[in-house]
Amino acid sequence: MTNFQPTGALAEARVARAAVFSGVGRPLELRSIPVADPQEGEILVRVVGCTLCGSDVHTYTGKRSTPLPTILGHEILGRIVAFGPAAARRDARGTSLHEGDRVTWALVASCGACFYCRRGLPQKCLCAVKYGHEPLHEDARLRGGLADYCLLAPGTAVVRLEDALSDEAACPANCGTATMVAATEAAGDMHGGCVVVLGAGLLGLTACALARSRGAADVILCDVQSPRLARGAAFGATRVAAPGELGAAAAGATQGHGVDVVIDSAGTPEAFESGLALLRLGGAFILVGAVFPTRPVELHVERVVRRNLRLCGIHNYAPEHLVKAVAFLEQSKHPWHSLVADWLPLSECTRTFQRAQDPAVLRIGVRP
Known part of the structure; x- marks a missing residue:
């Protein structure tokens, strides 16, 4: 200090x-x-x-x-x-x-x-x-x-x-903590649910910890880097998966119905396209990581409508989210x-x- x-x-x-x-x-x-x-x-x-x-x-x-x-x-x-x-x-x-x-x-x-x-x-x-x-x-x-x-x-x-x-x-x-407080709030009720977190950087690990604190029963962390995934359990992830394993992990955790929430901290088009397919009917996709220009993604709007999906972008946060972030860190054992x-x-x-x-x-x- x-x-x-x-x-x-x-x-x-x-x-x-x-x-x-x-x-x-x-x-x-x-x-x-x-x-x-x-x-x-x-x-x-x-x-x-x-x-x-x-x-x-x-x-x-x-x-x-x-x-x-x-x-x-x-x-x-x-x-x-x-x-x-x-x-x-x-x-x-x-x-x-x-x-x-x-x-x-x-x-x-x-x-x-x-x-x-x-x-x-x-x-x-x-x-x-x-x-x-x-x-x-x-x-x-x-x-x-x-x-x-x-x-x-x-x-x-x-x-x-x-x-x-x-x-x-x-x-x-x-930055990361307060933004993820805003993101997990936007996702809605997580109690007893299954959450997929895309990207195992500081944002993704924070999302895991916050999701568990909000009652998520399963948190699946996905990343292309194995060393990053190795940190997942310490921050609340119940399962980790490489991108090629994610579909099977999500299906196994939800009896094939799909996950309740996907939080994307990776910010790549590939993460969005793969994550959207994992959602159950009525699921929520929270976009956080896409803060630099990428290629466009293909989105079938009819599928969003018929599946009652909710897409939400989160960029930065309001002051109350910083207050909650600090309170969370003060109580956290991670x-x-x-x-x-x-x-x-x-x-x-x-x-x-x-x-x-x-x-x-x-x-x-x-x-x-």
């Missing part, structure tokens, strides 16, 4: 190092950037650690685009350094916030008043600030995790963390610490991204 020393008016913390991403094929550039004092509803935090999400790697390798230049990294933990004059002094659970508190925060800051915020989709706010995805402007407000500091925008849901929750468990809470392979210094960010492309590495972290 990073030691925290209050800085008062930031007299000793005016400059931050930040690993700036300027384009595919270019090494991350470690820059010195002035630290802006928090204004109005902003909160300044000193970064404790940031784990690299699959979407960070997709941006780094060119699978998805983002405004440039930018500071990547959104699975961030920090300790509060200073509050803006109008910043909230209670977190999303109603707990008092103080300088020095270790916190996580929602991936997206929202206004609470726009078209989408009023319709329960604050993650699609028309005025959104999305951490790890914002362009680095001349005002140099730090909005990504690969830096010494991060400046939280007004409208950011913050959650104070208990000391007992490890950095390894807490870092992905505001070995979340084992999912972060290593922590490397901020000065070695380029090497960190290289290591993150290894399929055996589910998460790797950066510490300033």
